[in-house]
Amino acid sequence: MGAQDAVDEFESGVLAVNAPLAAVHAAWEVAGDARMRARVRARLPSWPGVTSASARKRAAQEAEITAVLDEYAASALDLIRPADQERWLALVADRQRRSGEGVLVDELGRSAVGASSLREKLGGRPHRGPRRRGVACECGYAVDGVLPARLCxxxxxxxxxxxxxxxxxxxxxxxxxxxxxxxxxxxxxxxxxxxxxxxxxxxxxxxxxxxxxxxxxxxxxxxxxxxxxxxxxxxxxxxxxxxxxxxxxxxxxxxxxxxxxxxxxxxxxxxxxxxxxxxxxxxxxxxxxxxxxxxxxx
Structure with a gap:
């Protein structure tokens, strides 16, 4: 089983037996979708920079998704068994390590069970580098989340x-x-x-x-x-x-x-x-x- 499949399967299992959490998750699917639609219409502050328009657009999408996931966690954590949350965090960390998708430590690391599927529904996509394996990291940070002396x-x-x-x-x-x-x-x-x-x-x-x-x-x-x-x-x-x-x-x-x-x-x-x-x-x-x-x- 792939790392992504393991996270998805675990979330599905928890949501299937935890009706209150499933209801909160469903509500945030609707609220999150509305937030993402509003984000497209809103104008962000603009200033001179170095980021391409496409990369800036993607980063803005990620920022909004992460904000939604943080708010989802605030309303969901009390409904999740500590053991389930701990297991989910371990699966997310393993997915990060195996996929080289270092952004997961930011997007999911502060959230809760259900955030991975919610992220996908809101438009979050796996990051793909030149070799189509996550972030093309040379310092290890994107793989294990351990901060090196110097970032690549x-x-x-x-x-x-x-x-x-x-x-x-x-x-x-x-x-x-x-x-x-x-x-x-x-x-x-x-x-x-x-x-x-x-x-x-x-x-x-x-x-x-x-x-x-x-x-x-x-x-x-x-x-x-x-x-x-x-x-x-x-x-x-x-x-x-x-x-x-x-x-x-x-x-x-x-x-x-x-x-x-x-x-x-x-x-x-x-x-x-x-x-x-x-x-x-x-x-x-x-x-x-x-x-x-x-x-x-x-």
Whole structure:
């Protein structure tokens, strides 16, 4: 029996003999479907980033599904025998290990029996890498969920996409706060781009300074919107900070450490660090090409 089949069979068995849980599960199928339909119509906050439109769309879908699964768990856990929940978590962990689908630790790890089938009904699909076997992980995190000293590129990019998507989802429910966060991020992105269009000895450090300044502006916004932040469930958003502090990319690791306490917008600033790396390389290539053309004319 495959790992997926084992989870599905166990869930079906529990739901078949636990009528109250089955009723809650059925209700969340309806409520979750309505949430997913509403998500398609809603506009998420937008800012400059590095994620493709298709990857951003998928990450947004995953963020909404995970939020539904968290809420399902809150209403279902009291109806589940502890032994059944423990067995289900073990099966999910085994499925993660055997399939290389490391996102399960995020999507299902905080939920409850029935979440796997609910996830599928809401549009969740197995992740497939180049070899069609889950996340193309080289650090082990996607396989066993154990945080390594340094994440591989694939896990690092996946976690950042999911952090940004969760941030957008949270801000969608706070439009005034979101508008000001978007303004800060757009301004930082513009200033960062101008840095790499200029000449200087250490453009990377200058760009880092722009992001730090943006972080301070986000902190001030966080204090102004403290009531909204206190009312929001930031557990999933916060869960990405520790693994991303193990990023192999120095710029990402540095900015996560600096800005994660600044509140919402920190994920967007971290994405700008990745954008800065690309802009830095492009600026260097342009500079060397100009030098080469100049020498050729001489």
């Amino acid at each position: 590129d694939e896990c690092e990019e996946l976690l950042l996409r999911r952090w940004v998507a969760e941030e957008r989802r949270l801000l969608r429910g706070m439009p005034a706060y979101a508008a000001e966060v978007v303004e800060v991020i757009a301004a930082v992105a513009q200033r960062q781009t101008k840095v790499f269009q200029s000449r200087g000895d250490d453009l990377d450090a200058e760009a880092f300074g722009k992001r730090k300044a943006g972080g301070r502006r986000l902190a001030r916004l966080g204090r102004r919107y403290r009531a909204e932040l206190d009312a929001a469930d930031l557990r999933r958003w916060s869960s990405f900070i520790e693994p991303l502090s193990h990023a192999s990319t120095t710029s990402m690791r540095s900015i996560v450490v600096k800005v994660h306490r600044r509140g919402l917008g920190a994920a967007a600033l971290t994405e700008l660090a990745v954008r800065a790396d690309a802009e830095s390389i492009a600026a260097f290539v342009e500079y060397t090409e100009k030098r080469a053309r100049s020498r050729w004319r001489i």
